Amino acid sequence: MIDAVAAEWWKLRSVRSTRWTLSVAGAFVLVLMLVAAQEARIWDGLTAREREDLPLRPLQVMGPWVASLCLAVLGALSATSEYRSGTIATSLIAVPHRGRLVAAKAVVVAAVGLTAGEAVAFASCLGPRLVIGGRSFVDQEGSVLHDLPAFAVEGAAVAVFALLGLALGLLTRSAAGAITAVVLLWHVLPLLVFHLPEPWNARAGSVMLSGLASEISGAGAGESIYGGVLPAPAAAAVMLAYALVPLAAAAFAFTRRDA
Amino acid sequence: MCGGARSGEGGRVIEVRELTKRYGRTVAVDRLSFVVRPGAVTGFLGPNGAGKSTTMRVLLGLDAASSGEALVNGRRYASLRRPMLEVGALLDAGAVHAGRKAFDHLGWLARGNGIGTRRVAEVLERVGLAGVARKRVGGFSLGMRQRLGIAAALLGDPGVLVFDEPVNGLDPDGVRWIRELMRALAAEGRTVLISSHLMSEMELTADRLVVIGRGRLIADTSVQELADRFGRGVRVRSPRPDELTRVLVTAGGTVESANGTAGGGRVAGSPESGGLVVSGLEAKAIGEHAAAHGIPLYEVTPRNASLEEAYMELTARGAEFGAAS
Structure with missing residues (x-):
């Protein structure tokens, strides 16, 4: 198993698409800091009362949100590029045990997703805070240590998206199909669900993957399109299910069909 | 290594x-x-x-x-x-x-x-x-x-x-x-x-x-x-193919016309083409038998087996061959 994981890691790091998807996720943090600088200037011109309505957090959580999409693409490509190039046969000749091959891919994609997700989440928390300096934004009065756990959960959600991308890639065997499905789950479906009649919009909105991290950390749905009816443990279980159920389905299909 | x-x-x-x-x-x-x-x-x-x-x-x-x-x-x-x-x-x-x-x-x-x-x-x-x-x-x-x-x-x-x-x-x-x-x-x-x-x-x-x-x-x-097994034989050309065929068949050979129609004895080889493919007899033996009966030979060529032909024949026929070995 260690050999198979090491091989998958070598595969992933030796293609350019990995560097590109990770670079986009990282570069977006810089974009956030530029926007934070602009918000800081706006904040300076507001009255004390108006400042109550300008929180920084929506900007901060956009970092892991965009990273989720990038890492889901990375996860999908780690499977679909093998089908496109035909190296899936070579991979199976090297590691013929199919369950082991899927597991090795999942370990590598999850590890990369978690590392990148946490890095982006913390940078998205700290970067804008540095930019605003001493300005006491309404939601930035707590210490950094108080805020970080919530961002750690946002970072973990990135790994879930990466695994979801891998599973969809294995199931569809097509980058276009897998990435389209990811985008649907990432943002399109939550928008549709938001327009369901009451109370179904809040109920369905509470199990949308992009909103689960806020529910787990207790930050709440706030003004977002997501619902917030799930208690934290239930939200955590749903998030885990997003990672594992599609992956199990993909492994099931992968072990039963001809390569 | x-x-x-x-x-x-x-x-x-x-x-x-x-x-x-x-x-x-x-x-x-x-x-x-x-x-x-x-x-x-x-x-x-x-x-x-x-x-x-x-x-x-x-x-x-x-x-x-x-x-x-x-x-x-x-x-x-x-x-x-x-x-x-x-x-x-x-x-x-x-x-x-x-x-x-x-x-x-x-x-x-x-x-x-x-x-x-x-x-x-x-x-x-x-x-x-x-x-x-x-x-x-x-x-x-x-x-x-x-x-x-x-x-x-x-x-x-x-x-x-x-x-x-x-x-x-x-x-x-x-x-x-x-x-x-x-x-x-x-x-x-x-x-x-x-x-x-x-x-x-x-x-x-x-x-x-x-x-x-x-x-x-x-x-x-x-x-x-x-x-x-396939394509062995000697290609022979003679102005008197019918006579030669009779002689060679008597000597224990199998004779076919070079253009493919089979025959254990009856071959319609014209003197111009006159080509026969003889199997079961070496070139030397064919020459000696022909000489003994005074039949002129224009060509005696041992045919090297063409595996390509054997392969075409095998795959066209699709029958099993030598599978037991």
Whole structure:
């Protein structure tokens, strides 16, 4: 198993698409800091009362949100590029045990997703805070240590998206199909669900993957399109299910069909 | 090198037993059985679509058999823990990620089977790609990709090697390089199975032949046996073919007209063409019999067996031949 994981890691790091998807996720943090600088200037011109309505957090959580999409693409490509190039046969000749091959891919994609997700989440928390300096934004009065756990959960959600991308890639065997499905789950479906009649919009909105991290950390749905009816443990279980159920389905299909 | 003999206890043998593979209602391989042994190059021949690649895919665990089995060293490929140390395979040289460098392509394969990077450099050297190890595979010619695929097959220094159409699309130098490599690998005591749809190529490369058509075994034989069995004979031209035919048939030969119509005695060979193909008698004996009866001969040419013809005849007929051996 260690050999198979090491091989998958070598595969992933030796293609350019990995560097590109990770670079986009990282570069977006810089974009956030530029926007934070602009918000800081706006904040300076507001009255004390108006400042109550300008929180920084929506900007901060956009970092892991965009990273989720990038890492889901990375996860999908780690499977679909093998089908496109035909190296899936070579991979199976090297590691013929199919369950082991899927597991090795999942370990590598999850590890990369978690590392990148946490890095982006913390940078998205700290970067804008540095930019605003001493300005006491309404939601930035707590210490950094108080805020970080919530961002750690946002970072973990990135790994879930990466695994979801891998599973969809294995199931569809097509980058276009897998990435389209990811985008649907990432943002399109939550928008549709938001327009369901009451109370179904809040109920369905509470199990949308992009909103689960806020529910787990207790930050709440706030003004977002997501619902917030799930208690934290239930939200955590749903998030885990997003990672594992599609992956199990993909492994099931992968072990039963001809390569 | 990673050490000498590396094969498992099963002993470097490929065994295909009653293998059947169906895709929906199409039967790609139909109750196919054969054994490939070490120390020789075995050509796996058949027209396009005969089931060669499918058999190899099942052998390597890529496709599941509908029934029957294909074993390497007595085991199913998928049950081998570090399969590349026992079996080297090249199915499709084009199946490489264009953005990956040659060294990385072999690197991950090696890593997956616990093979060190020094061995990667060695096989790149052996196939003549050491100079482009750090180049992306996307820029490689077909010949270079073929060499890279062969390097991958050699990584684990395996006792059994399986190549699917390794000379397809190669220039003459490349073809000769592969031929010599295959012969060298067999001479080292390895089991080498190469598929091809070209008998002319296998004639030069293989010692044994497994011929299939429409998924079924047609022949499992040595190249020599096939040559002996088909197309042997002496081509004779004479202005008195009928008389000559009578003489030779009496002497124990079998005579056919050169244009193919069979005959144990009656041949309508005109003096202009006058061509006969005599089997069962040597050129020397034919000359002596003709001289004894005063029949002039214009031509006496021992015909070298054309395996190509034998192959065409075999695959056209589709019947089983020599399968019991």
